[in-house]
Amino acid sequence: MQTWVALVEAVDAEFQNLQELASLWGDISLELEDVDAELEDTYALLGRYDFLVVFEAPDRETVFEVSTAAARHGLDMDTMEGVPIEEFGALVGE
Secondary structure (H helix, E strand, O other): OEEEEEEEEEOOOOOOOHHHHHHHHHHHHHHHHHOOOEEEEEEEOOOOOOEEEEEEEOOHHHHHHHHHHHHHOOEEEEEEEEOOHHHHHHHHHO
């Protein structure tokens, strides 16, 4: 599986407090299991974005499903593929 990183904004999420916003990831994590993706780490951020999310998914189609699941909960994701440093060196050499 590939590692993906997403910067996430809560654009249309409905929540009463920060705990409810954070608990959205429990619901989303269950949906990710249905599309063969796995939530690795989630961080709350102070600034433009609300969360940094690290997850694993086998392909871009699955990443699209992950973004769709987040959007259903009012979250907007900017997703990028994460490449381990030891593999990145090989990419640069090609």
